[in-house]
Amino acid sequence: MPQSPPAAGWPGVGPQLAGRLAKLDIRRPEDLVLHLPLRYEDETRLTAIAAARPGFPAQVEGEVVACEVVLRPRRQLVARVQDDSGILVARWLNFYPSQQKQMAVGQRVRLFGEVRGGFFGDEMVHPRVRPVAAGEGLPQALTPVYPTTAGLGQATLRKLIDRALATVRLDELLPADACAVLGLPGFAEAVRALHHPAPDADPAALECREHPAWRRIKLEELLVQQLSLRRAYNARRARGAVALAARGQLTAALRAQLPFRLTGAQARAAAEIAADLAASHPMQRLLQGDVGSGKTIVAALAMLQAVENGYQAALMAPTEILAEQHWRKLAGWLAPLGLEVAWLSGSRRKREREAELERLRSGELQLAVGTHALIEDPVTLPRLALAVVDEQHRFGVRQRLALREKGADGLRPHMLMMSATPIPRTLAMTHYADLDVSVLDELPPGRTPILTKLVSDGRREEVIARVHAACRTGRQAYWVCPLIEESEALQLQTAVETFEALSAALSGLRVGLVHGRLKADEKSATMAAFAAGELDVLVATTVIEVGVDVPNASLMVIEHAERFGLAQLHQLRGRVGRGSAESVCILIYAQPLSQTGRERLKVIYENTDGFVIAREDLRIRGPGEFVGARQSGLPLLRYADLEADAALIEPARALAERLLAESPVLAERLLARWLGGREALLRA
Incomplete structure (x- = not known):
């Protein structure tokens, strides 16, 4: 991965602070606007020390009556704060001289934290402290708590965010009817409501991110992800590829000699792929099917379509065992048609391997199967028109890119990716929106449960x-x-x-x-x-x-x-x-x-249904882990949740298509707002 350049500051933010902000992916004032609270704390009321309940956060106010550095059982700062109802101990295991000064005897302070029973009596460990004057008013609304990093305090973040809210343009970039239909507020109203909730805002709705302001932000985030992926999809379709006509010679011969009939799902997927291959732009299709649903025969038919047109096809698998299994199957099916399949793996003897490579280079062999050995430099496939990648989520973006760069005549090869890990619908609609998807949703007959x-x-x-x-x-x-x-x-x-x-x-x-x-x-x-x-x-x-x-x-x-x-x-x-x-x-x-x-x-x-299992897996693990290596370069979701916000995915998808067709300038501005020129199209 290329190294990020050193963070540059902007007015009011020097290089050191910019470096800390960059760790949170904040590189300009606009990013601060979208750096939304993790949670909220209720500092709108005070609790008497005697009434503070153990295990719950509370805010108390009192006078510091004692403060000392205690050396046993370990070095720590211990202070006692008193109000009219009682005394509370505040303790810091790691502290700075400035904190000790803040807790000087006679100082009036507000402490916010969780009360618990301790060795010294009821106590707060590492509470948040604010020196106050007697009778000072309380905040009128909930206090936002932001995701942060070492050396960047909440007070600094709040100040920076407030400055950004006052200076950054919060233009409405969605069509008016889009928000009206869903009953959502405008962008400016939503971000202000999240950074500074109104005094009467529902704390529960804010906390569980169900508040209309949260839903507005999630819709826009899902929309931006859709825009990015659909643009990647459209950009690929604008490129050239070898058009492989469905001639039906070898494919019909293979079907005729198979000892089984294709299932309806296999026939449907094979037809979708055949139509894609006949187009003059690169196919980008994901073939997904449960374990044992028969993806290899569908891939074999696609590979034969390339051979019928005088071109080469290659299949890449992540492990030696899987690659060899595919090679054996393909070799067995295709030998009666007079076709030989090259087998490229790191384990083959040098002489055998070099002979195989020479036959691929000369075009004598048109089919190759291998592990990532296929993408290594000495492998030359001068007529490559179709690349099949099995268990595609196990390969990184770079590896899939390397195979794609081997296309014939400088054109992109068609790409068919296969996965036996069924992808839940919500994930397919978001993280895989740049692919066409074929699904094998029935098992071949004769399989026992x-x-x-x-x-x-x-x-x-x-x-x-x-x-x-x-x-x-x-x-x-x-x-x-x-x-x-x-x-x-x-x-x-x-x-x-x-x-x-x-x-x-x-x-x-x-x-x-x-x-x-x-x-x-x-x-x-x-x-x-x-x-x-x-x-x-x-x-x-x-x-x-x-x-x-x-x-x-x-x-x-x-x-x-x-x-x-x-x-x-x-x-x-x-x-x-x-x-x-x-x-x-x-x-x-x-x-x-x-x-x-x-x-x-x-x-x-x-x-036993892989799609049900995948849906549950997504629920337990979350999309980040589920998507795996494919994520490199993908705009990930920070706020939207694929399960909780499933109802927003379809509107976001429809809106993305509409903006790209009718308002490309608005689409561009939305991408700039969220990705700031860092739009990473998933090119593999």
């Missing part, structure tokens, strides 16, 4: 016995080791120990092990042995999360399931249920379960 069981780790022996019994009847099983994100070495050690323990416990069964540190050819050999039925049990880390397809494997055990995310659990569970035998996924969990752990396991236990 997977039964999910929750078992506490105290019953591990019963689970081992069940695995033993299943394998004795000719079935195969996966055993997934616990996820240990903090330490790859520890995760590897756990996997080896699990493998050794299961090998001993499952006497007479053939047990294999795959993990991230294995050499690629060893990994491939173990996977191939499991697929061929030469192993009964495969002990694995999450390297098998995607891309493994062994129809005879009907039992999945996941240890410490509470450590995994919902999307991961759903992906792992999807490795079974690929044949006609009844499939079971056993989730072993450790006690005590955290609230989030309990929620996740409940969702995965009760649901």
Whole structure:
């Protein structure tokens, strides 16, 4: 990522203060207007010291009757403040000489903080202090509390924001009818109401961000995100790409020799993609479908459309196992058509790899599958017209850009991105508004539903016995080791120990092990042995999360399931249920379960629909984590919440289309207000 230039100041803000403000992404006075309160504090009334309730914030006023630096149990500043009803202790564990001066004996002060019982009696730890004169009036409205950073106090922020509100133009940039229909105030009224709530403002509505002023700001924020993404979409459509006519020769031949018929959803998605490929602007389509919905065959048909037109197509996958799985499938389907698929991975022998690269460079080979090895410099695809990226959220923007730069004749290749993590509708409408989306919402016939069981780790022996019994009847099983994100070495050690323990416990069964540190050819050999039925049990880390397809494997055990995310659990569970035998996924969990752990396991236990699981995942984790690497360069939402504010997404989307068509100047000004020239179009 390029380094941000040093923060430049502006009138009244020097370089040092500008540097602190830049940490909050405030780089000009206009940004201060949109730096909205995190919460509000009620300083409109005083509470008598004796009436202050422990555990609740309160404001008290009194005279400092004692103040000293105490050295035990640790160095701290302790003051006593007295009013007519009693005495309260104020304590600072970290303090400056200025605070000590502020609390001089005889000084009248107002303290705001949470009261609690302490060693010295009722106390406030690190309260906010304001010296006052006797009889000084109280604020008439709630006091805003802003997000801040080290060295930047609330008083400074409030002063800067008030100055910005007085000097920055707060023009209304939305059509009058847009706010009227939704019953929302104008922009100037909304920002002033949030920075300086009226004395009669509903504190609860402000706190939970349901106040009309909050909704007005959220609508504009969602609108700006839509504008940014739609502009990116329109900019791409203005570029040139190779038009790949749907000739139907190779695609029809592949369909004719498949041992299965496409589902309605597959046929629909294939037709949408074929139409996009025939256009002379680059396709930018996301193909999403649940685990096992058959995305690879749809991608294969798209790749053949490029080949029919004399061009090349490449498929990039995030892991060696997934890439090899795709290569094997494609090679198997396309060999009868006389087509060979290049296999590019970091693990191939140098001579084989160079021979393959030469055949791609010369145009002799038209199809390639690989990991990120595909985007490395020596790989030349002179006729590349279609790039397919699987599990696209696992690649960063840079990696997808690198593949796109390899287009034929200097033109952009068409991009088809695939994801087995279904994207909830609200997320698709906001964070993915720059893509066309095709959905595979039905599973191929013959798939059996997977039964999910929750078992506490105290019953591990019963689970081992069940695995033993299943394998004795000719079935195969996966055993997934616990996820240990903090330490790859520890995760590897756990996997080896699990493998050794299961090998001993499952006497007479053939047990294999795959993990991230294995050499690629060893990994491939173990996977191939499991697929061929030469192993009964495969002990694995999450390297098998995607891309493994062994129809005879009907039992999945996941240890410490509470450590995994919902999307991961759903992906792992999807490795079974690929044949006609009844499939079971056993989730072993450790006690005590955290609230989030309990929620996740409940969702995965009760649901098999990936879209429902994704919606719940979004609710539990929030959009930031859900979107993952795609976020680089995306205007993220600071105030709007995709679940709570779902009703504003559709109006924002319609308004974005309207402004881009009818009032591009207003659209430009809105983007400038929120993004300040930092509009980062998501170009990948």
